Amino acid sequence: MSFASPRSSRRLPIPTPVQRWGLLLGVFAFVAALLVEIPGLEPAGQRMLAIFLLAILLWVTEAIPLYATAALVILLEVLMLSDQALMATAGKLPPAASYFAALANPVIMLFLGGFLIADGAHKYGLDRSLAAIMLRPFAGNARRSLLGLMTITALLSMFVSNTATTATMFAVVIPILAALPGGRARTGVALAIPVAANIGGIGTPVGTPPNAIALAALQAQGQGVSFIGWMALAVPLMLILLLFAWWFLAYRYVPKDASLGLELDADFDRSPAAILFYVIAGTTILLWLTEPLHGISSSTVGFMPVVALLATQVMGADDLRRLQWPVLWLVAGGIALGTGIGYSGLDVWLIGLVAWETLPLALLLLLLVAIAVGLATVISHSATANLLVPLALSLAVGLPIDTTAVGVMVALACSLAMALPISTPPNALAYATGEVPTSEMILSGIVIGGFGALLLALLMPTVWGALGLL
Template identity: 50%
Template sequence: MNAFKSLISGKTLSIILAFVGFLIPFFIQIDGLSEAGHRLLGIFLFAVILWVSEGIPLFATSACVILLLILFLSDVSAQLGWAWGLAEGFTGASPPSYADYFNTLASNVLILFLGGFFLAFGAAKYGVDKNLAAIMLKPFGSKPSRVLLGLMLITGVLSMWMSNTATTATIMAVVIPIIHRLEVSDKFRIGLALGIPFAANIGGIGTPIGTPPNAIVLGALGKINPETGAPIGQCSFLQWMLFAVPIAMILLVLAWLLILLMFPASKKSIEIDMNVKWVKSSKATIYYATAIFTILMWMTGSLHGINSYVVGMFPVAILLATGVVGAKEFRSLDWDVLWLVAGGIALGKGVSSTGFDSWIVGLIDWNALSAGILGIAICATALLMSTFISNSAATNLLAPIAVAVAAATGGDAVAILIFVALGASMAMALPISTPPNAIAYSAGSFNTKQMVLSGSIIAVIGMGLTYLCLPILLKMAGLG
């Protein structure tokens, strides 16, 4: 009996539940959901159960998700004779090509990740991380709470102006040596590792260029209303900052306090080497120049027009070509994280191609909601969807729906669209929710359950803060 209990406990049980979740939609009929949507629901449940429980490694779950999408929701389904009922179940004329799912393994997001990995690797190799830690943290002293506050503030502010993915990759290179100096039993290790991605996600709210959902919403506002012949709404760069920066800063402080409460430090001070010593070899010089060039290119994208994904390829090419990163070092990079992110991107493609996303949104009768509840409901919808798929994809889906909802209910399109952007940016409960989360997860200092719990609490606090403060701040910014 004990052997039987041991067999079905833990990881084995989660794997069994994942397969049960995968099979359920094949045996029940859900009104309004196409055959393709039923299959996607099964794959979705399979992925969620394994990503949350870690029954198998997260990157292994991503590989399984990509395979299941190809077998059940691509043109391969027809070749296998499994395409019953699929012809009318897709948003396009036919199922996606299997190559579309494979292409997620070379997504532009993954290239951006790879560039961040190269910068982080060089920072560790040449001691740049230790030097940055000494320079940035010196004003905050050695008290753990102040060290965490300093790191989160620096991360949050940088994420307002440059890619939050690149910011996380850079700051994590600073944090990892600090984590390694702490005892394994010290819960503050977890707090340090979680604080960086949370701060990056929150900081991205602050400016229109901080994160893709902000830019998508501004693009939606700029579209012409066919009834009036004028833009749907207007929001300048400064106006966005007037309402978004206060929300971001307040939420950042609340997140800091929550992390201190959940993951207290066991020591009263953290020993940080404040001596700055720069390596002066030729390869180190190449790395310094490449890192500075890449970061400046990321921060000035609006001036030169080269997007952050293309910029992410510069350090990869330069550091490989110059031998700064050799073959052995190249093989040691965190490729498992890239596979993890690819699985999330592929799942997002499946969600949109099957109409599963529209079905989820259609479950809510938006017209029956009051103005206040409408805002928080669409914010919660954006948050929930962005937890499992790209926040850019979720915002792309919800932005036109938000405009339609505003027109149908007589609501303020600007406010409703801003709820969408903020909700999408507050999704940070899983390693796949945002690139910063995945980068921090690669450090190995926390497990998925710890991120789910703390990330979910911050998301709920963020929604409440947005509900209470956004109407007032929009009026102050001249948008209410």
């Protein structure tokens, strides 16, 4: 009998040329920003600029894992911009605890609860059973079935991570794809799942990490948004975009007379642990949706199921280990980055480089959304939100638009980036099926994401104002 050498698992991954160049350029930019005197920028701001440039290059090239860059940002801020800094500077610096606090920010607690509920839904088969029940009315006509698939995917993605939702729905869809004739219909159905998951994720604060990053940044400025308040802002856009995406995919890929069979059986787990999970998860979602009535913050509500599920042993240590901790660290790094940018005055300096006040408001908003969509197409949505949300909020000060609207817009714009397999994990899962050519993903991403960007920049601020949401 032979055994694999334990050393085989200790090998370090070999960096790609892009990663090597990213690391080199990041270190060069970091050092250059510290050594070159920059007019109008105080020493603290100059140090923060060095950290900011390093974070951009490491996140864009993924020279090291995204969550590792987030941790590095926190450490560098403590060593360079806190009361424990290794280098003295004029002026009072914030305590190191203010940066470490990002790891326990209330928004992290909100996401921790959301992740545990999402994992529990998968553990007890609740997500698949709910999908089976909700898809039954859509069986028969292929275009109607496509609408059903996208609707259920979007609804699940509002409370379960986009990636987990996509994986669950593909488990349902793979047998359906096999029954379809090869060609455009298969491509359309396979594309519909990631598109709907990305769109659905914008609907709630726990739907996708960029939402959490924007919430934390807004809370830091004293402009918190409730769970139901976020939904009021995001769900109208989500619904319009979902219908447009369905129309586009159905028109382009699915013939009118095509049929699609959905033979699905719901098999709800009736064990005591599963029933207790249903009660805890349902109560949590109900408390999130009724926050204005009881006044308990969504972050506090999000921590309640963590305690309840662990104390009742419905979820255990193994479930905790399976949580998406790298995502939580990435969000924490973004929170710390925003804190440092604000403390150091870097945001004021960066905003002052461009005469933004000379641009029409509509053009300015369109530019912000376009930058967010473009950047999030080639790097992580969360990394994009980490970089852009703090700057956008600083830019919004003094503009004739609510700061909350700008923060929400940038976060939602990140989720509209879905044109490449690398843009988002749901896209990668769809590409892995072999049914989605890259050219078709690019086309659908540009059309659907572009339409959403125009709606977000040019229509939604007016709608939010007319409805009195801001």
